[in-house]
Amino acid sequence: MSLDFLDDVAALELQAAGEDVDAIVATLPIQNAQSILEVGCGSGAFTRALARVASSPVGDQSRRARVVGMDRSPASVAQAVPLARAEGLDNVEFVAADILDPASLVSLAGQFDIVICRYFLMYMTPGGLGEACLANMRTCARRDGLVACVEVDANFGEDRYPPPSERLDAVLRRIVPLYRERGLVDWRCGITLHHHLTTAGLREVRVRVVDGRCIAGGSPRALVQHGSMHVEELLAPCLAELGLADQTAEVAAEWRAYLAAPEGFVYTPVFLGVGRSV
Incomplete structure (x- = not known):
């Protein structure tokens, strides 16, 4: 099963616009x-936010940190570069490299005060790659540097009000276990961040909630639009398993209407986990 729909640049930019990055x-x-x-910067929306802060004044002093966005997809890097240029950010660069391939990390090893990934570890842990990912992130950090992960706890079916229809509820509740069982995505990675960071041997691990991604009454529009994209692809395996493949268009339309409903509320907590490298 392909997850290419999750890497859509327009979708990634909409998600970032709807959140307070x-x-x-x-x-x-x-x-x-x-x-x-x-690591795993995609379209570079979060990288750009890092670059904006890293070049902002602090008190009466100026700060100018080097910010690098890394993605294994050359296509993503090619798309991220002009978006950063459009914002006039000249302290950011992008490189094509795979965090799971030590050979492609040689030039990055031990170079950074902080190495961070956002909504990336969730793709590593279901396939048993989380430990290797974090170990290589540690490799990129300077001695005593920091490794940080931003992840959500997307608990489909239990994070919304009012309750969806019985059919839609059944489909939503199957998303988390099915994608996890197939080794694709752990949508609830945020709730397990402390475990993953401590297992990876990081010290002084701290995890906290840093944002709440909320859709209330169909707003913010960017999150509604983001959540309405690629619905058919997202739900297709769940619908097939439930014997509802012939109802894909109907269920997708119901999902979109639910997100945009004036009486609806959907909440997804966003966690930050930080640990210190040895």
Whole structure:
């Protein structure tokens, strides 16, 4: 099963626009960082937010940290570069490299005060790759540097009000276990961040809620639009398993209407986990 629909640049940018990425960045311990690496940067929306903060004045002093966005997809890197240029950010760069391939990390090893990933570990842990991912993130960090992960706890079917229809509820509740069982995505990675970071041997691990991604009464529009994209692809395996494949269009339409409903409320907590490398 392909997850290409989750890498759609327009969708990634909409998601970032609907969240308060600057507020999330503000919670990161990057005040004294001179170099920052984002792993799995995609379209670079979070990388740009890091770069904006990293080049902002602090008191009467100016700060100018090097920010690097890394993604294994050359296509994503090619799309991220002009978006950063459009914002006039000249302290950010993008490289094509795979965090799971040590050979492609040689030039990045030991170079960064903080190495961070956002909504990335969730793709590593179901396939048993989380430990390797975090170990290589540690490799990119300087000695005693920080490794940080931003992840959600997307608990489909139990994070919304009013309750959806019985049919839609059955489909939503199957998303988390099915994608996890197939080794694709752990939508609830945020709730297990402390475990993953401590298992990876990081010290002084701390996890906190840094944002609440809320859709209330069909707003913010960007999150509604983001949540309405690629619905058919997202729900297709669940519908097939439930014997509802012939109802894909109907269920997708119901999902979109639910997100946009004036009486609806959907909440997804966003967690930040930080640990210190040895």
